[in-house]
Amino acid sequence: MKKVERYFYPAVFTYEQGQEIAVSFPDLGCATSGTNEDDALLSARELLGCVLNGLEEDGENIPAPTPLPLVKLEENERVVLVDVYMPSIRMAQVNRSVSRTVTLPAWLNAAALEREVNFSQVLQDALKEQLHLR
Known part of the structure; x- marks a missing residue:
């Protein structure tokens, strides 16, 4: 089976006064955070790569991403489409x-x-x- 080169998943960025930005992937059941939006996005991309690589390695089903307009949000949340380029992630794992x-x-x-x-x-x-x- 041909492996996917790039995945795109919606991430929910949650903003709370005085706290790091929480980032969750509703389709994957995982979360991370960042000190600012750049850091949160980088953390999200790294987490997305790790999770999807793990699912691939384990032969698990990779869920389809929810379309952005269908992601449920609270007032203090924003949805961001996060992508990850898997060939780099896979190569990093080979040399770990x-x-x-x-x-x-x-x-x-x-x-x-x-x-x-x-x-x-x-x-x-x-x-x-x-x-x-x-």
């Missing part, structure tokens, strides 16, 4: 780091610490060599 726990003898750990060895880099190099990925 994951944490692994390794076990090694105490003497080897002490020797490596004494020589200020970067454990992550050594493990990455060794795995690339073992898997012939150089």
